[in-house]
Amino acid sequence: MKFTFSGKDPGISKAGNKGFHFVTVMLLIFILLTSPASAAVISGDTHLRVEVGEITPNPARPGEDLLIKINIENTGDEPAEDVIIGIEELAPFTFKYSTSGVYGSGTNTERNFHIEQIRQRSKIELNFHFNVDSGARSGIHQLEFTIKDGSETSFSRRIPIRVEGNPDLVLVGTEIFPINGENSSSGALVPGEEFYLRTEVKNAGNGNAKNVRIMLDLNSSLPMVPLQDNVFFIENLSAGSSENLSFKLLLGSNAGVQPYRIPLRITASNEAETLQINKSQEIGVNVLNRAKINIASLKFDPEMPERGQKVSMILRLENVGEGEARFVKARLEGLKGSGSTDAFLGRLNKDDDAPAVFTFIPEKSGEQNVTLLVEYEDDFGEHRLNEDLTFNVVRKGDSAVPLILAAVLVLAVALYYLKKKGKL
Numbered sequence: 325m326k327f328t329f330s331g332k333d334p335g336i337s338k339a340g341n342k343g344f345h346f347v348t349v350m351l352l353i354f355i356l357l358t359s360p361a362s363a364a365v366i367s368g369d370t371h372l373r374v375e376v377g378e379i380t381p382n383p384a385r386p387g388e389d390l391l392i393k394i395n396i397e398n399t400g401d402e403p404a405e406d407v408i409i410g411i412e413e414l415a416p417f418t419f420k421y422s423t424s425g426v427y428g429s430g431t432n433t434e435r436n437f438h439i440e441q442i443r444q445r446s447k448i449e450l451n452f453h454f455n456v457d458s459g460a461r462s463g464i465h466q467l468e469f470t471i472k473d474g475s476e477t478s479f480s481r482r483i484p485i486r487v488e489g490n491p492d493l494v495l496v497g498t499e500i501f502p503i504n505g506e507n508s509s510s511g512a513l514v515p516g517e518e519f520y521l522r523t524e525v526k527n528a529g530n531g532n533a534k535n536v537r538i539m540l541d542l543n544s545s546l547p548m549v550p551l552q553d554n555v556f557f558i559e560n561l562s563a564g565s566s567e568n569l570s571f572k573l574l575l576g577s578n579a580g581v582q583p584y585r586i587p588l589r590i591t592a593s594n595e596a597e598t599l600q601i602n603k604s605q606e607i608g609v610n611v612l613n614r615a616k617i618n619i620a621s622l623k624f625d626p627e628m629p630e631r632g633q634k635v636s637m638i639l640r641l642e643n644v645g646e647g648e649a650r651f652v653k654a655r656l657e658g659l660k661g662s663g664s665t666d667a668f669l670g671r672l673n674k675d676d677d678a679p680a681v682f683t684f685i686p687e688k689s690g691e692q693n694v695t696l697l698v699e700y701e702d703d704f705g706e707h708r709l710n711e712d713l714t715f716n717v718v719r720k721g722d723s724a725v726p727l728i729l730a731a732v733l734v735l736a737v738a739l740y741y742l743k744k745k746g747k748l
Contacts, residue, residue, distance in 0.1 A: 371400035372407070372442070372471060374481050377449065383488035383596075386530045387458035390417065392467065392483065396439075397447035404442040406474035411435045411452065416460035416487065417467055420453045461563050462489050462531045462595065489530030489563060490599055493590050495538075496566070498523040500609045503572075512610040512704060514646070516577035518551065521586060521607060525558070526566035533561045533592040533601070540571055541587040541604065547576035548586065561592070579611050581647075581703075612703035613647030613674075619696070619711060620677050629717045631689040634663070637715075641669060641698065642677035649673075652700040654680040659694050661686040672700075686717040 377393040384390045398404045411419050413435065421431045426439055426448055442448060454467070465485050472478035501520040502513060513519055521540075527533050540554040551572040558567055585606040592601040620642040629635040637656070643649045652669040659665055663684025672678060686692065691714060698709040 371398060372404055372473065373397045373399060374469065374471060376483055379483075379485065383486040384456050384460075386416070386456050386460040386487065386489045388456055389420070390454040390456050390485070392452045392454070392485075394450050394452070394469065394483075395447045396442060396450065396471065398442040398444055401444050403444055404473050405440070407439040407442055408470075408472045409437055409439065409450070410470035410472070412468035412470065412480075414466055414468060416457035416465060417454045417485070418457070420455055422453065423451045424448060456487060458530075460487050460489060460530060462487060488594070488596060490594055491527050491531045491533035491561070491563065491592060491601065492529030493533060493536065493561070493592055493601060493603070494526055494528050495523045495588060495590070495605050495607075496526050498607050500607075512612045513575050513579075514612065514614055515547075515575060515579040515581075517575050518572065519575065520570050520572055522568070522570040523588075523607070524566050524568050525556075525561070525590070527561045527563050530563050531599075532563055532595050534559065534595055534597075536561050536592040537590070538569060539589050539591075540573075541589040543587075546584060546586070547579040548584075549574045549576070575611065581611055581613055583608060583610050585609075614645050614704055615643050615647040615649035615672070615674075615700060615702035615707070616645030617649060617652065617672070617698050617700055617707075617709055618642050618644050622713070624715070629686050629692075629715060630720055631686050631717050632720045634683060634685050637682045637684075639680045639682075639696065640677050641672070641680055643672040643674055645702070646674055647702045647704075649700040649702055652678075652698070654699075655697045656682050656684075657695045657697055659684060660688045660692060689717045689719040691716055 373396070375395045375397065377395050378391065379393075380391045381388070396407070396409070411422075413419055419435055421433045422437075423431050439448065463486075465487050466482045467485055468480055468482045470478060470480045499522050500513065501522055503518040503520065523538075525536065525538055536558040538556045538558075540550055542548060542550065542554070551574055554571060556569040556571075561567065585608050587604055587606050590601065590603050590605065593599060618641070620640040621638075622640075623638050625636045625638065626633075639654065641652065641654065649672040650670075652672050654667045654669065656665040659682075661684045663682070665682055665684065667680035667682060669678045669680060680698075694713050694715075696709075696711040696713055698711075700707055700709075
C-alpha cells in the first residue's frame, strides 16, 4: 500500500506526517483500552474490528443450541483482502454451522473459512450456531475466534459465555438406623424405638442450587415423632456435590406391624431464582416385632439324678417378646452321659411356652456343668441363646438321698431363676 503526501514545504510535510502517525497510534491504543467488547487488527490502511452483536440465549443452557452474532468491521481506508475466519472449539461448545450475507442463501460448516474482501468503512455480520453439551456445568466458558488478513496480520478474540444449568436434587444412600443398634443390619424397627433417618442429598443436575431445604413431611397418620429439628438447610449446593444429613425420630409404641413410608420434601432454586424446585421423596421402613426366649422353669424326673440311671431334664421355654418365634430348638452341650440331648419345639407365639425334654443316663456323680443352646427365628432373622446350667448327680447304691441335698438343689435352682428374672 502506498501513501502520497504533497505540499510546498517538504519539511512541514515530513513533520506533519510524523504527527499524523503519532496521533493515529495514540488513537488506536485508546480504542483498544476502552473497547472491551471488540478486538481489532491493523494492516496498512485496513483496520479490522470484531464486535459481539448478540448471544442467544444468554445465559446459555446445557443441551440446547447457542447463537452468537459478531460483526467484523473494516474501519480503514482500504479494503481488507483474503480475510480468514477461524473458530476454535472449546468445551462445552460444539460448532454446527455459520450463516452470513456473504454466503448468499447457503450455510458454512467449516471451522475455518475465507472472505475475499471486506470493503473499507464497511462491516459484515456473521451468525455462528453452536450446541452446548448437555453435561456442561454452570459457570463462565469461552469461545475463541481468530482473524487473519492477506498480509498475515492476525489476532484472536475470546468471547465469554455464561452457561447456567438447572439443579436436580435427589436423596441417595438412605438408611434407617435404630439408636440401640440391636437390629441395625435389618433396617427395620420395633414399636417404641428411637431411630435415625440418615440420607445424602445430591445435586445430580448441571446447575447450582441455592437455599436448599430438606424437611420431614410427617402427617397425623404416621406413628412417628421428630425428636430434633425436622428441617435441614443448605445455603448452596453446587452441581455434582452432595451433603449428608440425619433426622432423629421416635416410633410410637402403638405402631402397627407393617411397612411405612416416611415423606421428605425438598425445596430449592437455581442461582438466578428463575427455577423453583419443590419435590417429595419417600423413604420406606418396616415395623416388625422381635421374639425373646427365656427359661421359665427347670426340673428333673426323678428329682435327684443318679449316676447310671435314666433321668429326664425338663426345661420350659417361654416367648416373652412381642413377635413370633419360629423353628425353636434346644440342645445340651457338655453332658457327661448318653441319651437324647436335642429337642425341637417348633413355633412359640407371644407369651407361649413349651417344654424341652432331655432324657439321658449320667456317667459321673457330683456336680455337672452343661450348656443349653436355644436357636430360633423371628422377623429380624436368626437368634441364639446360651445358658450355663449346673446340677448334682448322686452315686448309685447310696442308702438314701439326703433330704438336705435335695432341698439345697431345689433352693439353688429357685435362686438362680429368681436372679435371672431380676427379683433378687
